[in-house]
Amino acid sequence: MGLGHLLHNNPDPGTDGLTIDHGAGYDVFGAVFFGGRRGRVCRRLAELSGARDGDHVLDIGCGTGYLTRRLAAVVDTGTVVGVDPSAKVLERARATTKETNCTYAVGVAESLSATDESFDVVANCLMLHHLPEELRTRALSEMWRVLRPGGRLLIGEFRPPANHLGNHLIEALTGPAMADNPLHLLEPMVADAGFVGIGSGDLHPWIRYVTASKSGVVA
Ligand SMILES: C[S@@+](CC[C@H](N)C(=O)[O-])C[C@H]1O[C@@H](n2cnc3c(N)ncnc32)[C@H](O)[C@@H]1O
Incomplete structure (x- = not known):
């Protein structure tokens, strides 16, 4: 049993993606x-x-x-909305968030409830590998749809270790989605969804x- 089984336990997650349900864990x-280094990495992202x-x-x-x-923290007078299919993980997000410009809602990447062109920036970190491949394309189309023209996209994904031993350890610990993460498909998928300046x-x-x-006029 990989570590994943200890973190995911929702029998009805509302998505074919793999949800995280034990936020503290x-x-x-x-x-x-x-x-x-998690804080430093996320600040840089x-x-x-x-x-x-x-x-x-x-x-x-x-x-x-x-x-x-x-x-x-970066948008200061702006606002950030975090969405996740797991109501349980969002409970932890709410409990650990002091920032008043941050809200959370249940939502799935492949079918966002946001209206067209309603965000300046769309971000996601360590999320895409939780989706089956066919949902990744849909998720990217949704990211494009909800961004305003000239809006910006950031994707952070898991980069598996280059050496075999490290990769075996990752697979044993977390399962194949992380160990076999097809990073080479990321930029082509982003381009296919219509994004530019990659x-x-x-x-x-x-x-x-x-x-x-x-693509659009306003930067
Ligand atoms: C590895 S966690 C990353 C969490 C956070 N972004 C971070 O960097 O710590 C992946 C997240 O993707 C969520 N997820 C799974 N399926 C999803 C979907 N269809 N749409 C959006 N998020 C999904 C999981 O519930 C989980 O919280």
Whole structure:
């Protein structure tokens, strides 16, 4: 049994994605797994998202709100909405969020309830590999739909270790979705969804990020 089975236990999650349902356990796992660098990585992701003062930001698959809160600090007078299919993980997000410009709602990446062009920035971290492949494409179309023209996208994804031993350990611990994460498909999927100005990079220890924008006039 992988660690995943200890964290996911919702028999009716409302999505074919793999939900996190034990928020406190997930945060302990995240702290250990990132070797104390989780805060630094998420602050950097918030910067890379291009979010700025006054922006309206959507964090999809927000889990316990770790990135959501960092985004809230960056947008200051703006607002951040975190969505996740797991009502249980959102309970923890709400309980650990002091930022008043941050709210949470149940939602799924493949069918967002937000209206068209309603966000300046859409972000997600460690979420896409929780979706079956066919839902990843739908999720990216939804991200494009809810972004305003010129709005910005940030994806942070798990970057598996390059060596076999490390990868076997990841697979034993968390399962194949992380160990076999097809990062090479990320940028083509983002381009296919209609995004332009695509950039990417790595953050130590585990993250590949992709940034892009929705074609349009307003930057
Ligand atoms: C590994 S956690 C990442 C949480 C948070 N973004 C972070 O970086 O700590 C993946 C999250 O994706 C959520 N998830 C699963 N299926 C989803 C879906 N269809 N739409 C949106 N989020 C989903 C899970 O419930 C979980 O909270």
